[in-house]
Amino acid sequence: MNRQWLAAISLAPVLGATQTLLQASTMALLSLLAVGLHRLCMTPLRKQLDADARLFASVLLAALLVTCLELGLRAWALPLALELGRYPALIAIQCLLFELALGDNARWRTAATTLAAFAALCMAVGFTRQLLSEFAHLRLAGMLPGALILLGLILALYNRVCQRRALSRRQGTL
Template sequence: MNKSWLAALSLAPLLGATQTLLQASVMAGLTLSAVLAHLACMTPLRRWLDEAASEVSSILLAATLVTCQTLALHAWGLEARNALGIYPELIALQCLLFEQSLGKTEQWRRACALLGGFCGLYLLLGTTRELLASGTLHLTSISGPDITGLRLASLAPGALLLLGVLLALIKRACPKQATPDREGNS
């Protein structure tokens, strides 16, 4: 599968399951544990499997890990499971994305930095959305915020707009020159 499709599909949990800081922290924890477990299990398997078998085993392992997480949420965190909807299952796509970004070179530092940034983005987006929608952080209830402020912030399209604004602010605060191939020049 194309890396850009996986990256686009991994935005769904980021935008849909970050209405509150608590939802964002649960999703960040689930993502962190699933991706690290997936990478730790796939690293020794890659030596013994050819490319096609490695891809199939990666997909099966990601689905297995995410299913186990979902069953654990059903057993011990039903309120969180109901509030998050279908988004925990989409973490399997993020496992595949990190597997492809790591590649054959096993660049653990780059993968961990990317994963840390992704989890930080979860928390930043969840905090900002909850503050804009309700004005305060409610750390006791995982369900959606009581909307007293900006209603758009609690909806997924508002999350996409807010993500664009946050990424623009981050880029503005940390300016780095793009390489010519990233600027669109041929």
């Protein structure tokens, strides 16, 4: 499993729970906390458990962490928790995917880079959706199809800016 799988699975919370910048920043913060704590707690367990027990412990730990974060969100910010709906529960899948993708190796830099990119994407989508829906009065931007369109535009912009030239050996000979 690689970063592309992590990005694909992480799209549901990004698209569904980023109608405003506040929702986006909350989802980013919850993701950073849950995945970071999950990696930290799983580090000593990886050496002591076999593969099946490690997977079971990872699932239980992810469910525990996300449930605690969700209950904390409901206790201190109930209106925000109700706006986010069930999307914070999907963070448990991200924890499991990070565990499976990064595995036994303690690649903290890779995990931190991927989490930072996810948080930046959440914030960018949330900010842009709120800006378009409130100031430009584009109601579609606040809905899920608008998020898909916006994400496609962000991806196209990224591909345009970070466009790499093909290697000369791939271009063929004349």
